[in-house]
Amino acid sequence: MRKKHVWLRAGLAAMMLTGAGLWSTAPLPWSPGHALAAQQQTVLHIGDIQGASHQSPYAGKKVRDVRGVVTFRQSESVFFIQDSGDGRDETSDGIMVYAPNTSAGVGDLVSVDGEVTEYYGPGYRNKEETDLTVTEIRASKVRQLGKGELPAPVVLDQDRKIPRKVIDSDGMTVFNPDHDALDFWESLEGMRVTVRQPKILGPQRYGEIFVVPASHEGPFNHSGGLSITADDMHPEHICLALQDANAKSFVTKAGDRLDGEVTGVVSYGFGIYKVLTRMNQLPALVDGGLKPEATTIVPDPEKLLVASYNIENFSANPSRTSDSKVRRLAQSIANDLKLPDIITVLELQDNDGPVDSGNTDASKSAARLIDAIREVSGTRYECVNINPNDNEDGGQPGANIRVAYFYRPDRVQLKPGTAGTANAANGWKNGQLTLNPGRVDPKNPLFDHTRKSLAAAFTFRGKDIMMIANHLNSKIGDDSLYGKHQPVVLRSEKKRLQLAADIRKFVDEGLAQNPRMNLLLTGDFNDFEFSPVIRTLEGNNMTSVIHGYDPGDCYAYFYQGNDQILDNILVSDALKGHYQFDIVHVNSSFMEEHGRVSDHDPLLIQLELQ
DSSP states (O other), rough: OOOOOOOOHHHHHHHHHHHTTTTEOOTTTTOOGGGGGOOOOOOOOOOHOOOSSSSTTTTTTEEEEEEOOOEEEEESEEEEEOOOOOSOOOTTEEEEOOOOOOOTTTTTEEEEEEEEEEEESOOOOOOHOOOOEEHHHHHHHHEEEEEEEOOOOOBBBBTTOOOSSOOOSTOOOOOOOOOOOHHHTTTTTOOEEEESOEEESSSOOEEEEEETTTTTOOOOOOTSOOBBBBTTTOOOOOEEOSTTTGGOOOOOTTTOOESEEEEEEEETTTTEEEEEOOOGOOOEEOOOOOOOOOSSSSOOOOOOEEEEEEEEEEOTTTSSSSSHHHHHHHHHIIIOOEEEEEEEEEEOOTTTSSSOSSSOOOOOHHHHHHHHHHHHHHHEEEEEEOOOTTTOOOOTTTOOEEEEEEEEEEOOOOOOOOOSSSSOOOEETTEEESSSSEEESSSGGGTTTTTOEEEEEEETTTTEEEEEEOOOOOOOTTTTTTSSSSOOOOHHHHHHHHHHHHHHHHHHHHHHHHHHTEEEEEEEEOOOSHHHHHHHHHHEEEETTTTTSOOGGOEEEETTEEEEEOOOEEEGGGGGSSEEEEEEEEETOOOOOOOOSSSSHHHHHHHHOO
């Protein structure tokens, strides 16, 4: 239990009676006036307003003489105050105040009159349907009473331990901060907290850094981050939200640390709880030494080397895809991935990128990367691609995103066949594809505004390999892990499950004709390796290569503090036990300053074809 300082309100009352240290703003535009003053309620503690719940019992009511010390100034109109506390951990001692034109600063003792509201902070357009609120006082009057002592911060994971694993266990029907992380963070809303010797879990993005205290028990993955599992989304990680104009310039990566304490106030926005702090209050950054890596696989000329790589909105438009990205990507493919024989390429855009010109051709986009690889390595690739119908496959409007293959003609041959069109559906005949390449069920409404899967057949050293490249619909539309809907509703999963079943049907038709087929499913499935989507794709004759892979290396994407898998490779029964797999960490744990060129790490598999 943390210690709480007690202030003498009698002394403050004397200051008010004598006018000592008294300052007040002019009445604000929504001042209730003298006629309504009697309706205002005096509260003894901020904890009474916050209550032991996610909604204030005073919401919609007017309060007067709410006293506290200003602990953080978020903007010209918003600041936070905190009082000495009511002795209960389940009720927060801090609160946000909205008061334009008030000059009170950090360390000022203030008295606030106003209306208690539940405010939707920064968020997406549908935030009122998905997000939790922040309790605030919409001030009608703020009086400065002099200076006060800043309340001692709660030291996270020391004074109070953040719950592990459990975000919410009861549909938000019981307020239990000791057990449910959602309630824990709410019980600290608006309060000062401290993180000691923060370990940084991943790159800074949007001015936010995700950390855990140095005392965290782990287990950490090989980059120093936390990888999710089916039963742990790590609600104990802490989002440090830097409230500075240049916050996005703060360069961090996984494995770094801050050499000291970070103190801020707890707030909420974009579906997560955050600790608001400032860059000039951060201790020194200590470089953890993490470097982008090269694959551990040693290429064998007798075996097929295949990569799956989401190259994040890549086009021939230099204003959208920089020359430096092209060079770094080419160097990484050559040096880090060791020039794979086939690369499943995801997020290849048309030639002008997100310019809605009506042109869907991507030949120049493909050539831009292929030429760069040849320049750094001397190795030539060719592209297998089907141009989509304009604006039918999702992604950035006008960019006509698609999946494609790059392959090395010195090592691999595209099997002879008829190439499909945007609307032509691929099929099977005598264990062979009817189109090469050809799209899987492209006219099925399930694939509306979604990248169509692309099937292609290649020959390597006299043996065939069938491949299906995929990029399923994203998780947009899912509830936030820390949102108002508990348990969380994964709205996007329904479509992915249906797509997986449709692709699965196509796979089953081929394997029924040739059960010993060398078949790979590659790509960005936008779902975790333990998800129903991947289980559906596996069926009874395909296996995700993530299963049995080193748990400490099992991540290829970083999002809101969590390392996770969205990309995957699945092998048919004929290839089980005949491959070597590696996730090559060159992007997800880093920022552009470290050489990052995508938000995904590439996956690499070396196969002994059967």
